Amino acid sequence: MTQHFPPFKIKTYNTLSPSGLEKFPSDRYLIGPGIEHPDAILLRSHDLHQEAIPETIKAVGRAGTGVNNIPVAEYSKRGIPVFNAPGANANAVTELVIAGLLLAARNIPDAWYFTKHLEGDGEELETLVEQGKKRFSGFELSGKTLGVVGLGAIGVKVSNAAAALGLKVIGFDPQLTVESAWQLSSDAIAAGSLDELLARADFVTLHVPLNDHTRHLINAARLAKIKPTATLLNFSRAAIVDESAVLAALESSTLHAYVSDFPSRALLNHPRTIVLPHLGASTVEAEDNCASMVSEQVRDFLENGNIRRSVNFPDVHLPRTEGLRLAIANENVPGMVSQITGILAEHKINIVDFLNKSRGDYAYSLIDINDHIPPPLLARISSIQGVLSVRVV
Numbered sequence: 100m101t102q103h104f105p106p107f108k109i110k111t112y113n114t115l116s117p118s119g120l121e122k123f124p125s126d127r128y129l130i131g132p133g134i135e136h137p138d139a140i141l142l143r144s145h146d147l148h149q150e151a152i153p154e155t156i157k158a159v160g161r162a163g164t165g166v167n168n169i170p171v172a173e174y175s176k177r178g179i180p181v182f183n184a185p186g187a188n189a190n191a192v193t194e195l196v197i198a199g200l201l202l203a204a205r206n207i208p209d210a211w212y213f214t215k216h217l218e219g220d221g222e223e224l225e226t227l228v229e230q231g232k233k234r235f236s237g238f239e240l241s242g243k244t245l246g247v248v249g250l251g252a253i254g255v256k257v258s259n260a261a262a263a264l265g266l267k268v269i270g271f272d273p274q275l276t277v278e279s280a281w282q283l284s285s286d287a288i289a290a291g292s293l294d295e296l297l298a299r300a301d302f303v304t305l306h307v308p309l310n311d312h313t314r315h316l317i318n319a320a321r322l323a324k325i326k327p328t329a330t331l332l333n334f335s336r337a338a339i340v341d342e343s344a345v346l347a348a349l350e351s352s353t354l355h356a357y358v359s360d361f362p363s364r365a366l367l368n369h370p371r372t373i374v375l376p377h378l379g380a381s382t383v384e385a386e387d388n389c390a391s392m393v394s395e396q397v398r399d400f401l402e403n404g405n406i407r408r409s410v411n412f413p414d415v416h417l418p419r420t421e422g423l424r425l426a427i428a429n430e431n432v433p434g435m436v437s438q439i440t441g442i443l444a445e446h447k448i449n450i451v452d453f454l455n456k457s458r459g460d461y462a463y464s465l466i467d468i469n470d471h472i473p474p475p476l477l478a479r480i481s482s483i484q485g486v487l488s489v490r491v492v
C-alpha cells in the first residue's frame with residue numbers, strides 16, 4: 100500500500116534522450132542515475148536481472164522494444180507495470196537491416212577495408228584498385244527472395260522497404276496481428292511454415308522478441324533447411340540463433356554469410372560475418388521517439404494511474420474526475436472487484452468512475468471517488484488475497 104505525493108524519483112540507466120527526460124517537470128521529479136528509493140526506473144538495454152527490485156518501485160519504462168533485459172514476471176507479481184515503446188525505433192532498425200543486405204551482397208566491409216589500406220596515389224593507386232576489385236564482386240538484391248521471420252513493427256517495415264527495392268518478400272508470423280497485416284505490402288506473401296521460408300529465401304532476417312519460445316529458433320536443424328548461398332541477418336537478439344550452429348554452417352559452407360547486431364569474439368574472428376555494435380536503434384530520431392513515448396507513459400501512470408502500452412498489464416486509462424483515484428493491481432481471479440467495491444461500500448464511499456480490465460494472469464482497476472480515503476480502508480484493500488499493489492493518485 101502506498102499513498103504518494105511528488106516529487107517522484109526516477110532512476111535512469113543508459114543514456115536516454117533529453118527529449119524524453121524533459122517530459123518530467125523538474126518541480127515534480129528528481130531524475131538521474133544516482134537516485135535511491137526510486138518510484139520508477141527508465142532504461143534501455145541495461146540488464147535488470149542482476150538488480151534487486153527496489154521496495155519503492157511502481158513502474159519500469161524501457162525506452163525501446165525488447166524487454167528481455169527486465170525480469171518482467173517478477174515485476175508483474177508485485178503489481179508493477181513494465182512499459183516499452185512499441186514501434187518507436189522500428190524505422191531505425193529497418194534502415195540498418197536494408198544496409199545489412201547491401202553490406203553483405205556487395206561485400207562492402209571487406210572492400211572498404213581493402214581500399215582503406217591501399218598505399219600510393221594517382222596511377223599507382225588506380226592500378227591497385229582495378230586489380231583488387233574483382234575480389235569483392237557481389238550480386239544484386241533485385242529479384243532475390245527475402246524471408247522475414249516476425250511481422251511486427253520492424254518485420255513489416257523491412258518487408259515493405261525490401262519489396263520497394265525489388266526483392267520478393269516471403270514472411271512468417273504465426274501471431275500476425277490485423278494491424279500488421281493491413282500495413283504489410285500486398286507484394287509480400289505468407290510462408291506456410293518457418294521451414295518453408297528458410298528453404299525459399301536468399302536472405303533470412305529475424306524480427307522476433309527473445310523469449311522461451313524463440314531462444315535458438317535458428318538452430319542446426321533449421322540451418323540445414325537454408326540455401327547454402329543464403330545470408331542470415333539477426334537484428335533481434337543474439338540468442339535467437341544458436342551461434343555455434345551458425346559458425347558450423349559458415350565453416351561447412353552451408354550458409355554463405357551472417358550479419359548480426361550482437362558481437363561475440365567467435366563472430367568477430369570469422370571472415371564471413373558482418374558484426375555491428377547493437378546499433379539498430381541508435382539514431383537521434385529513434386532515441387527521441389523511444390524516450391518520449393515511454394516517459395509520457397510512465398508519467399501518466401505515476402500521476403494518474405493510467406496504463407498505456409505496458410507489456411504485462413492491460414491498457415487501462417480514464418479521464419480524471421474531481422477527487423482521488425485508487426489504482427489497484429491484482430491477480431486475475433474471480434471475486435476481486437466485488438471484494439474491493441464491497442470495502443468501499445462499507446466505508447460509505449461513492450464511486451464516481453470505475454474501469455477494470457484483465458490481461459492473462461493480472462488485472463488492474465482505476466476507481467475514482469470524491470471523498471477522502473481513510474488509511475484503514477487502504478490497509479483492508481491491500482490485505483485482500485490476490486491484491487498486488489494499491490496506490491492513491
Ligand SMILES: NC(=O)C1=CN([C@@H]2O[C@H](COP(=O)(O)OP(=O)(O)OC[C@H]3O[C@@H](n4cnc5c(N)ncnc54)[C@H](O)[C@@H]3O)[C@@H](O)[C@H]2O)C=CC1
Nearest residue numbers: 164165249250251252253272274306307308334335379380
Ligand atoms: N537491434 C536493435 O537495436 C533492436 C532490436 N530489436 C529487437 O527486435 C525485436 C522485434 O521488434 P518489433 O518488431 O518492434 O516487435 P513486435 O512485437 O512489433 O514484433 C514481433 C513479432 O514477432 C512475432 N513472433 C513472435 N514469435 C514468433 C515466432 N516464433 N515466429 C515468427 N514470428 C514470431 C510476433 O507475433 C510479432 O508480430 C524486439 O523484441 C527486439 O528484441 C528491437 C529494436 C531495436
Ligand SMILES: O=C(O)C(=O)COP(=O)(O)O
Nearest residue numbers: 143144163164165380381
Ligand atoms: O529496443 C530494443 O529492443 C533494442 O534492442 C534497442 O536497444 P538500445 O536501446 O539501443 O540499447
